[in-house]
Amino acid sequence: MQPLFLAFWNVENLFDLETAPRLDKLQKVIGKSLQGWDDAVLSSKLGQLSKVIRSLNEGKGPDALGVCEVESAAVLGKLCQRIATDGGRQYQVAHADSSDARGIDVAFLYDAQRMQAGATFQHWVVKRKATRDLLQVNFTVEGQPLVLIANHWPSRLGGQYESEPYRMTAGETLAYWHQRIQQELGPQVAVVAMGDFNDEPFNRSLQEYALAVNDRDTVLNGRNPYWLNLMWPLLATGQGSHYYDGWGMLDQMLVSKGVVNGQSGWRVETPCRIEGQGLMAQSNRQPHRFGLEPGKRDLNGFSDHFPVSLTLQRVG
Template sequence: MHTHYISWWNLENLFDEKDAPLSRRPDDLKRKIQADLKNWTPEVLSRKITQLASVINQMNNGLGPDILGVCEVENAHVLNLLINSLQSGRNYGIIHHDMGDKRGIDVAFIYDQNRYTFNSNEFFHHTVVKRYPTREIVQATVVSQATGNEIILVGNHWPSRSAGQYESEPYRIITGETLSYFIERIQEVKGNDAAIVVMGDFNDEPFNRSLTDYAQSVMDRDKVVYGRNPYLYNLMWPLLGQRKASYVYSGSPMMIDQFMVGKGIAKKSGKYVLEESSVKLEIFDGMVSGRYDTPVRFGQEKPNLNGYSDHLPISFMLGEK
């Protein structure tokens, strides 16, 4: 059986160096994030890259992920720094859209170019706007070189709760509705057997309305397979039931980083084998502390050079018959 090791990680403000050339950072963005970049020297950026790479290198029993979705990356330059620091021996490439948001944090995919071919004709993105561009949904199609089958990746970074959970909820609700439209359109064009993998930092948990009522994300696999709506099967419920968390805010553990799959993967009679027991948080030595496995942050204003990110990575294995 052919397998795909798929991961997701919010990299926590992976900014370019403070004095990056203007060709990599427009003047207006430089002004807006100037305070964040106060201590962001080339040496600190290099340390951040080293810490992130040390984790990615350990994934998949030291082989590294086949596909890694990421968010909070400023540009393609820092993504290239990251893949050049990986030691898995893989030929990684990047799929990236420069969103042009207020803080310079994008969604992107890293993929093994010896295993997949990126179909650049099927690359779509939607920017979430709160008076200004703030977060995004990115869709990309990769084709397995071993089988010729497509996997449609949908990366998400939804509006934060910084203004308050309920005050900011309408923005995540409209984003959830937009994601559901993406899934409906994919299935209309590609058919119900399309292999759709949704991943991201949703800033809501699997039981919140933006996901259950609007993105149509459910915990019932049969509902996804036999339902008429474009439901998504949320893979995070078992970890949530074990009180696992990808993020901790003010002492409260939250599973806001999630994987969901469409009907084409959820159905047991199809070409894919969903290995549900493989869904996990990626935790290695030094990455967590505290009661709820609190991620050790790298930070920004006063960087912790022994930190990584304020989120934990998540992974799962997808088989192909």
């Protein structure tokens, strides 16, 4: 069986056209930012995203791609169509609307010739109003279960420590989901959590609340369902997936015990990678942003985050 290439990317404000139908309350929040977001601008955005996505996996594209900061299933459908038109794969969409104030969601693009999507679960963190979300999709790959969870945790807007309790809540939710998945599907089931966590691997929300650690023995022998956070080796080299007053490793890949020991039928084939730097990096090595607001758009840009990726290999 061919390895399975998984990736995650914060695609930075993938909104549909300014004239697309949307709720009045959402239009009031984002309407000014979308002025002039017409066919030409959206086409440029989709083309830039397609270019990066098709470059992944040595030019074959990912088997599954988690994304965040997307407005709707409709605009994701346009992205899938653009990827196919540009010579890439034919992707399907797994998506659920959230109640985020800006209307941005998480979702998966996946190759239905390799993976079949089953049950889907969603949760969003509430801090007086809903913000950001988690999306779980139970996939089957040639008869083998694989659970993927896309995350976009509450931002650091208002201050890292002032906003930290909301990411702790998200982390606690992810840990609970992990436990429930093991109860329902077995303690060795393969689970991969990916996303823009808006915290570093060493922050409390990930280590203490999500139970995502850098110690294999804890993952394999701990009393609770721990994740192995695969970003630590990259973190040690000073790399990052996002730049804001310095590099940050906000985009991460976490794997369950059954992936670490291979008893799920899956194991990690290659270390995590930060992708797209050859295409996306500016002269200062930072991601080349596309932007959203009028006057701040760069049609040659992409996103303010680099994608991250992981390859799994079937065992047995």
